[in-house]
Amino acid sequence: MNAPRTRVQRRPVHGVLLLDKPLGLSSNQALQKAKWLLRAEKAGHTGTLDPLATGVLPLCFGSATKFSQLHLDADKTYEARARLGVKTATGDAEGDVIAERPVAVAADDLARVQSQFTGPIRQVPPMHSALKKDGKALYEYAREGIEVERAPRDVVIYKLALAALSDIDIRIEASVSKGTYIRTLGEDIGEALGCGAHLTSLRRTATGGFDVSQCITLEALEAMSEDERLACLLPTEALVADHTRVTLGAEDAGRFLSGLRRRGPWPDAPAVAVFGNEPEAFLGTAHVKAGELIPGRLLSPIEIQQTLLLTEATP
Template sequence: MNAPRTRVQRRPVHGVLLLDKPLGLSSNQALQKAKWLLRAEKAGHTGTLDPLATGVLPLCFGAATKFSQLHLDADKTYEAIARLGIRTSTGDAEGEVIEERPVAVTPEDLARVQAQFTGPIRQVPPMHSALKKDGKALYEYAREGVEVERAAREVVIHALELSRLSAHEIRIRARVSKGTYIRTLGEDIGAALGCGAHLSALRRTATGGFEVSRCVTLEALETMSEAQRLDQLLPTEALVAGHTHVILGAEDAARFLSGLRRRGPWPDAAEVAVFGEAPPAFLGTGHVKAGELIPGRLLNPIEIQQTLLTEATP
């Protein structure tokens, strides 16, 4: 007879965990594992990584989930390995081989294609993606063998580096705008080289200002004590590091948190991170227009109190 499962006692946890997502887990599986390890009440992520991709996956807990959308729009940096001469049904190693062609790629070819795919480009989203058509994910249509017409979308490849690894493999390093599909980029590069390609490996090395060197693995988290796991969390305001800072006194802070606009000597700013002065605490976001600080997304007093208590705990 199986022993009854111990119910995990959840608790309020606020902050951002930079996870190095392992191979084979979906983003949601990785999130649920980290949520269980932290015993967190509420959690979400800032955009998915394919199960076959590894690397930077910022996970948001508690109050930080209110600001996760901000990171969906961040530029991302990837390293991928493309296998030349073989096209697959999914654009990666999971799919079935649908075409094989000889490979005759020169350094000049790589340089030409690298220049061709740097800057604004148009991409047709892959069928094996979570993009929705009539309320249904494209990958669901793909599983049913249905091909859905997709409109090309403009994305930006801010930086691209192609280098040869072997006769049939190249490394792709790319910093890209939101909405860029690296599998599609690999397939398009293969087509431009005249031999076709699919991705055999994919790793996200940065998203926004978060780099993989700052990430922790699930394996490492499992070996830690609860206090050590909490120490891995970045504060919620790490998600708004690029925002203009505004600091409010106690009276203005209380009014701001109730949704009231405040007047002050601030220049216009589209993205503002607002902090209380005493005690020093992150209150939320807003924007400044014509000397008015206009509230955006706000923490509630309980979230602020819980965050301050956590930070005060040695």
């Protein structure tokens, strides 16, 4: 007879956890594990990493979920390894081998291809991706053996470094715009080298302003006390650190939270993080046009109060 499962008492938790996602877990599995450890009521992530990828995965809790979209669109940096001469169905080590070719790649070839793939490029999204066609994810078609037409997408490779690790393995370091598929980049680099390739490892080292050095592992989080876990959370406003900051007095803050525009001596700004000063608290986002502060995504008064209480209670 199975022992009854212990019911976790959920609680309001607000903030951002920078997780170093482990190998083998999906982004949602990692999220659910962290949510359980924090006993959080509400959680979401800022874009998925493949189960075979590791690295920076910002997890949003409570009020932070309102701003997770901002990091879906963030620039990202990756380190990957690719095996030359072998193509797989998925572009990584998980897929079946579909082609093998001899490899004869010199340093000059890597330099040429590095230059070729730096800057604006076009990519055809892979079939093994979560993009949807007619309401169905591409990977679902792929599992059924169906290949559908995909339109090329414009992306930007801001920085690219290729280095030989052996006669058949290369390291890829890339800083890229949103929507870039590193598996596809690896495959395209392999084709440009004349031998094909697939990724054997992938690690995200940065997204937006967050770096892997700031991250914590699930294993470390599990070993902590509840207070220590809460102390690992960044405040919700960490997601809008690049926004222009505006601080309002108590009366204007209350009206702003009601969705009302405020007038002030502010220059036009497309992305504003708004704070109150009595008490000091993050209120939400806005933009400024012609001297008007126009509300965007707002925290609720209860979320602000819960955040302040959580901050006071965290050592």
